[in-house]
Amino acid sequence: MNEHPDIPGFAYADGGVVAPLGFRSSGVSAGLKSGNKLDLALIAAEKTIPAAAVFTTNKVAAAPVIVSRRHIAGGLARAVIINSANANACTGAQGQRDAVAMADAVAEALDCAASDVIVASTGVIGVPLPAGKVTAAVPGAVEALDSRSGDTAATAIMTTDTFAKQVAISLDVSGRRITVGGMAKGSGMIAPNMATMIAVITTDAPMTSEACDAALRHAVALTFNRVTVDMDTSTNDTCVLLASGAAGGDDIAPGSPEFKQVLEAIWVVAEQLARMIARDGEGATKLITVTVSSAASDSDAAKAAFTIANSPLVKTALFGNDANWGRVAGALGRSDAELDPDAFDIDFAGIPVCRAGEGVAFDEAKALEALRQPEVTIGVELHLGDGSATVWTCDLTYEYVRINGEYRS
Amino acid sequence: MNEHPDIPGFAYADGGVVAPLGFRSSGVSAGLKSGNKLDLALIAAEKTIPAAAVFTTNKVAAAPVIVSRRHIAGGLARAVIINSANANACTGAQGQRDAVAMADAVAEALDCAASDVIVASTGVIGVPLPAGKVTAAVPGAVEALDSRSGDTAATAIMTTDTFAKQVAISLDVSGRRITVGGMAKGSGMIAPNMATMIAVITTDAPMTSEACDAALRHAVALTFNRVTVDMDTSTNDTCVLLASGAAGGDDIAPGSPEFKQVLEAIWVVAEQLARMIARDGEGATKLITVTVSSAASDSDAAKAAFTIANSPLVKTALFGNDANWGRVAGALGRSDAELDPDAFDIDFAGIPVCRAGEGVAFDEAKALEALRQPEVTIGVELHLGDGSATVWTCDLTYEYVRINGEYRS
Numbered sequence: 001m002n003e004h005p006d007i008p009g010f011a012y013a014d015g016g017v018v019a020p021l022g023f024r025s026s027g028v029s030a031g032l033k034s035g036n037k038l039d040l041a042l043i044a045a046e047k048t049i050p051a052a053a054v055f056t057t058n059k060v061a062a063a064p065v066i067v068s069r070r071h072i073a074g075g076l077a078r079a080v081i082i083n084s085a086n087a088n089a090c091t092g093a094q095g096q097r098d099a100v101a102m103a104d105a106v107a108e109a110l111d112c113a114a115s116d117v118i119v120a121s122t123g124v125i126g127v128p129l130p131a132g133k134v135t136a137a138v139p140g141a142v143e144a145l146d147s148r149s150g151d152t153a154a155t156a157i158m159t160t161d162t163f164a165k166q167v168a169i170s171l172d173v174s175g176r177r178i179t180v181g182g183m184a185k186g187s188g189m190i191a192p193n194m195a196t197m198i199a200v201i202t203t204d205a206p207m208t209s210e211a212c213d214a215a216l217r218h219a220v221a222l223t224f225n226r227v228t229v230d231m232d233t234s235t236n237d238t239c240v241l242l243a244s245g246a247a248g249g250d251d252i253a254p255g256s257p258e259f260k261q262v263l264e265a266i267w268v269v270a271e272q273l274a275r276m277i278a279r280d281g282e283g284a285t286k287l288i289t290v291t292v293s294s295a296a297s298d299s300d301a302a303k304a305a306f307t308i309a310n311s312p313l314v315k316t317a318l319f320g321n322d323a324n325w326g327r328v329a330g331a332l333g334r335s336d337a338e339l340d341p342d343a344f345d346i347d348f349a350g351i352p353v354c355r356a357g358e359g360v361a362f363d364e365a366k367a368l369e370a371l372r373q374p375e376v377t378i379g380v381e382l383h384l385g386d387g388s389a390t391v392w393t394c395d396l397t398y399e400y401v402r403i404n405g406e407y408r409s
Numbered sequence: 410m411n412e413h414p415d416i417p418g419f420a421y422a423d424g425g426v427v428a429p430l431g432f433r434s435s436g437v438s439a440g441l442k443s444g445n446k447l448d449l450a451l452i453a454a455e456k457t458i459p460a461a462a463v464f465t466t467n468k469v470a471a472a473p474v475i476v477s478r479r480h481i482a483g484g485l486a487r488a489v490i491i492n493s494a495n496a497n498a499c500t501g502a503q504g505q506r507d508a509v510a511m512a513d514a515v516a517e518a519l520d521c522a523a524s525d526v527i528v529a530s531t532g533v534i535g536v537p538l539p540a541g542k543v544t545a546a547v548p549g550a551v552e553a554l555d556s557r558s559g560d561t562a563a564t565a566i567m568t569t570d571t572f573a574k575q576v577a578i579s580l581d582v583s584g585r586r587i588t589v590g591g592m593a594k595g596s597g598m599i600a601p602n603m604a605t606m607i608a609v610i611t612t613d614a615p616m617t618s619e620a621c622d623a624a625l626r627h628a629v630a631l632t633f634n635r636v637t638v639d640m641d642t643s644t645n646d647t648c649v650l651l652a653s654g655a656a657g658g659d660d661i662a663p664g665s666p667e668f669k670q671v672l673e674a675i676w677v678v679a680e681q682l683a684r685m686i687a688r689d690g691e692g693a694t695k696l697i698t699v700t701v702s703s704a705a706s707d708s709d710a711a712k713a714a715f716t717i718a719n720s721p722l723v724k725t726a727l728f729g730n731d732a733n734w735g736r737v738a739g740a741l742g743r744s745d746a747e748l749d750p751d752a753f754d755i756d757f758a759g760i761p762v763c764r765a766g767e768g769v770a771f772d773e774a775k776a777l778e779a780l781r782q783p784e785v786t787i788g789v790e791l792h793l794g795d796g797s798a799t800v801w802t803c804d805l806t807y808e809y810v811r812i813n814g815e816y817r818s
Contacts, residue, residue, distance in 0.1 A: 060742030060750045060766070090738055092751070092767045125735025126768035235739055312721065312805075313813055320814035326534025329499055330644055333469030341469045342501070357469070358501045359535035396721075397814075398807050404722055405729035405806075 007171055007264050016150025016166030017043050019181035020204035022244030026144035027152030030137035032085035032123070032130065038156035040134060042106065042141040043200050044079040048116045049244050051077035052212035054220050056237035063088045063095030063129075064119040065236060067103065071115045072240075075209025078116035080200050080240050081106045081141075082157050083134055084185070086123040089235040098131035105135040109142040120198050120238040122159055122185060154183040157198055160403060161185050165276040167269055173261045176249045178205045180265040184273040186227075186280075197224060199239040199273055205262045206245035207252045214254045215263040216241040223270035226302075226391045227278045228309050241266065278392035279374075283399025286373070287392065288318055292337075292380045295387035300337040302389035307335035308378060315396035321371040323348040323362070328378060338384055347379040416580055416673050425559025425575030426452050428590035429613035431653030435553035436561030439546035441494035441532070441539065447565035449543060451515065451550040452609050453488040457525045458653050460486035461621035463629050465646035472497045472504030472538075473528040474645060476512065480524045481649075484618025487525035489609050489649050490515045490550075491566050492543050493594070495532040498644040507540035514544040518551040529607050529647040531568055531594060563592040566607055569812060570594050574685040576678055582670045585658045587614045589674040593682040595636075595689075606633060608648040608682055614671045615654035616661045623663045624672040625650040632679035635711075635800045636687045637718050650675065687801035688783075692808025695782070696801065697727055701746075701789045704796035709746040711798035716744035717787060724805035730780040732757040734768070737787060747793055756788040 013019040022045055030040040053072040055065045071077070081102050088095045103117040110117075121129065144152070154164040168181035186197035207215065220239055245251075252258045279287040290309045295301035308314055311331040317324035325346045332339060346354035349370035353362050370376070422428040431454055439449040462481040464474045480486070490511050497504045512526040519526075530538065553561070563573040577590035595606035616624070629648055654660075661667045688696040699718045704710035717723055720740040726733035734755045741748060755763035758779035762771050779785070 058739060058742035059748045060738050087735075090735060090763065090767055092765075125738065126763065235735075235742060312809075316810050316813035319810065322814070326496075326499065326644075329469050329534065330467060333467035333644060339468045354499070354535070356501075358499055396810060398810050400721075401725050401728065401805060401807050401810060404725035405731070 007268060010169050010171040010265065013168040013170045013179055013181070015148065015168055015181060016154055016183045017181045017200055017202045018147050018150045019168030020179040020202045020244060020246070022046055022204050022246030023202045023242070024145035024147045025150050025153035026141050026146060027156030028137055028141045028144055030083060030133045032083060032133060038152055039084045040137050040141055041082045041153035041156040042079060042145065043153060043202065044110060044145055045242060045244050048076050048078040048112055049242060050075060050207055050209040050212050051240065051242045052209065052216045053118060053238060053240045054216060056234060058235050060090065060235045062121060062236040063091055063099040064121045065238060066096060067099040068118045068120065068238065071103065071118055074115065075213065076116060077118050077242060078112040079106050079110055080118040080120065082120040082198060084122050084157050084159050086121060086127060086129045087125045087236050088121040088129040090126040091128055094128060098129045101131050101135055105138040109139050118240050120236065122157065122198055122236055125235060150181065150183055157183070157185040159185060160282055162280055165273055167272040169265055169268055171261065171265055173205065173258050176247050178203065178247050178262060178265065180269045182269045182273050184277060186277040197234065197237045197277060199224060201241045201266060201269055202244070203262065203266065204244045204247040205252055206247065206249055207243035207262065211252050211254050211259055212241050212243050215259070215266050218263060219267040219270040222267065223274040227274045228306060228391060228393050275392055278394050281394030282403045283397040284394030285319060285397055286395050287375045288378065288394060289375070289390060289392055290378045291388065291390045292382065293388040294384060295382045296338040296385040297387040298389060301387040302391070304332055304335045304337035304380065304382070305389045305391040307331045308380070309391045309393035312396055315393065318371065318376060319395035319397045321368050323351070323353050323367040323371060325353040325359070328380065329354065332380065339382060340384060343383045345381040349373070349376050416677060419578045419580040419674065422577040422579045422588055422590070424557065424577055424590060425563055425592045426590045426609055426611045427556050427559045428577030429588040429611045429653060429655070431455055431613050431655030432611045432651070433554035433556045434559050434562035435550050435555060436565030437546055437550045437553055439492060440542045441492060447561055448493045449546050449550055450491045450562035450565035451488060451554065452562060452611065453519060453554055454651055454653050457485050457487040457521055458651060459484060459616055459618040459621050460649065460651045461618065461625045462527060462647060462649045463625060465643060467644050469499065469644045471530060471645040472500055472508040473530045474647060475505060476508040477527045477529065477647065480512065480527055483524065484622065485525060486527050486651060487521040488515050488519055489527045489529065491529040491607060493531050493566050493568050495530060495536060495538045496534045496645050497530040497538040499535040500537055503537060507538045510540050510544055514547040518548050527649050529645065531566065531607055531645055534644060559590065559592055566592070566594040568594060569691055571689055574682055576681040578674055578677060580670065580674055582614065582667050585656050587612065587656050587671060587674065589678045591678040591682050593686060595686040606643065606646045606686060608633060610650045610675060610678055611653070612671065612675065613653050613656040614661055615656065615658055616652035616671065620661050620663050620668055621650050621652050624668070624675050627672060628676040628679040631676065632683040636683045637715060637800060637802050684801055687803050690803030691812045692806040693803030694728060694806055695804050696784045697787065697803060698784070698799060698801055699787045700797065700799045701791065702797045703793060704791045705747040705794040706796040707798055710796040711800070713741055713744045713746035713789065714798045714800040716740045717789070718800045718802035721805055724802065727780065727785060728804040728806045730777050732760070732762050732771070732776040732780060734762040737789065738763065741789065748791060749793060752792045754790040758785050
């Protein structure tokens with residue numbers, strides 16, 4: 001099931017999170033960002049529906065993560081409320097009260113239980129959330145709910161993101177037309193004092209809560225968890241899946257042929273969003289896809305791919321359009337992956353630069369041209385087994401240093 | 410024995426690796442660097458003496474590492490030969506023949522066994538070593554051996570280093586005056602396509618081979634292994650200890666009171682060199698000392714300290730003189746160290762910025778001034794036990810990106 005999905009007959013759709021039937025979204029200004037910029041997003045279903053969520057593994061979990069873990073425990077949700085500009089992290093007991101207040105305000109406006117509302121925040125760490133501003137803006141967000149476009153919601157969750165990230169696809173599943181949509185934010189993992197990857201995926205497939213949970217975990221493991229901009233998993237990372245069932249038909253449970261199809265659609269949506277996050281890494285000039293193949297195991301392949309993708313030396317070399325495979329070899333050697341130092345091969349942008357652990361002559365001009373493209377691949381073969389993994393990252397640039405070094409000074 | 414050494418009555422000495430009795434050194438040009446710059450260093454004892462060495466744990470080990478591991482196995486050495494500008498790494502069987510040829514040339518000139526010669530290289534990876542140039546320069550290096558100054562040797566091993574790194578101290582050990590000297594190179598761990606931390610430590614203490622090995626491993630674990638510029642442990646890292654015994658007296662074996670004193674002196678020399686390496690990190694504007702205390706264990710403290718020290722977001726914040734403790738909290742939370750998210754404290758440059766997991770008000774102007782200094786400390790208390798660790802690193806700057814991104818393009 002780790003083979004990359006190949007979905008016959010799928011089509012891209014418009015609308016992001018509201019592309020599937022049964023969802024509305026809005027983005028409003030709660031006054032957290034300056035200049036009345038959008039900073040509060042709401043995604044709501046018509047009723048309480050099956051849902052699942054995964055959260056950061058960071059031991060310093062933000063207040064909304066603590067509250068939302070509790071709320072998702074029953075496998076149901078009606079809405080997701082997300083503010084940007086303040087992470088509500090390292091804010092103690094008051095922070096948790098503030099996260100609860102956000103859920104309460106949405107529950108009151110939508111006439112549902114507070115435990116049906118998932119809360120997420122992204123922004124500055126360690127500063128009390130102006131919760132009053134947020135709750136005061138909730139009725140307006142409910143008023144603005146709209147089933148035609150996910151644009152304002154996708155815009156309202158941006159922090160250092162340079163573009164709003166949305167995608168949706170539809171496909172036929174046993175005669176039903178199923179749509180999966182999504183939106184995400186995230187560039188640096190804890191951008192200028194900001195936190196977080198946040199993603200919301202919606203579908204009108206009639207999935208059970210168990211199917212939501214299984215599909216989301218599978219997709220996240222191979223997509224959002226394979227993106228690395230600077231290793232800094234945040235205090236606030238949150239990914240939610242909501243299944244309205246509005247496409248009709250029988251419930252889809254794990255293990256069924258329909259489940260596999262819907263899972264693959266969710267996977268494709270998550271992968272598209274993950275690639276957008278890597279491409280929009282702070283200051284990035286290019287998307288880098290690192291694929292390690294013929295490793296002793298999939299987990300070895302992932303270790304090696306992450307070590308390469310996180311190496312500042314590899315990332316600066318790619319900023320300089322430099323096919324500097326010695327740095328990839330160095331990263332390979334210090335990863336925990338099993339390695340035969342006389343057997344590994346490295347390609348940059350499809351050009352062989354290292355074979356059996358030794359350099360091979362290559363056309364520097366051709367390599368330079370290939371590395372100047374906005375998407376670059378690094379391919380590694382270890383010749384040890386059939387493990388493989390793909391990780392997405394970006395280059396490390398002057399702009400990354402500027403964004404992250406000059407934020408407050 | 411992990412308490413930081415406190416050596417009464419020690420004094421700094423001149424001469425680096427030749428400060429102790431019984432050593433000579435030289436640095437010459439073998440024509441590997443352009444413009445006749447020094448690129449070949451030789452350190453030689455009067456005879457074959459007890460020695461020890463530790464090497465990179467990178468699975469892609471350079472040819473000189475493979476050869477030197479063999480040569481040090483007997484615990485004896487006469488000389489160390491080091492070239493810069495070419496790492497002789499990822500160079501296959503020919504690379505190993507070239508490393509052996511370097512040892513052979515020194516052995517012939519000094520009239521000792523080839524296995525008494527330790528070989529080290531640092532520079533470009535994956536390019537064949539011009540071994541003929543090196544071996545041709547060896548007689549001149551032997552001719553130039555000098556007991557008055559380690560300057561040319563310390564200069565000849567530099568790659569992207571901006572200054573030569575030497576230190577020596579002397580102290581009284583049971584009525585004998587003992588001297589320990591050292592030199593090192595290393596800025597980025599695999600600098601522009603370059604490899605390596607290389608260090609040579611010399612002493613005139615009469616240590617046994619076992620004492621050399623025990624003392625070197627202890628000192629390296631708490632010093633060179635606690636320096637991180639960009640995580641990229643190289644293919645070539647090598648640290649050698651030579652003990653001439655020229656200070657006279659009975660042999661010093663592990664476990665004796667004298668051993669503890671000499672170990673502490675070696676530790677201090679290694680720590681001084683390690684701090685110089687961190688301070689000279691590529692493009693660095695400041696030395697950052699990260700100390701994690703009251704952790705559940707020493708290894709937990711080290712994990713937390715390394716995660717903070719390696720975080721690009723922490724390192725760019727310090728470049729920007731920003732007391733951005735949220736990034737330190739984020740790094741703490743994603744390290745594998747045991748953590749109570751409601752109990753940790755963080756200080757920047759001695760200024761409390763976080764207590765019990767929450768931000769505390771601090772004087773931003775005072776913090777900015779403190780962070781502008783060339784040496785900055787980050788202190789973390791976890792309130793879980795008595796584990797502690799100190800790690801040295803540097804800030805992440807535009808210059809780092811320039812050095813590493815623009816090397817070949």
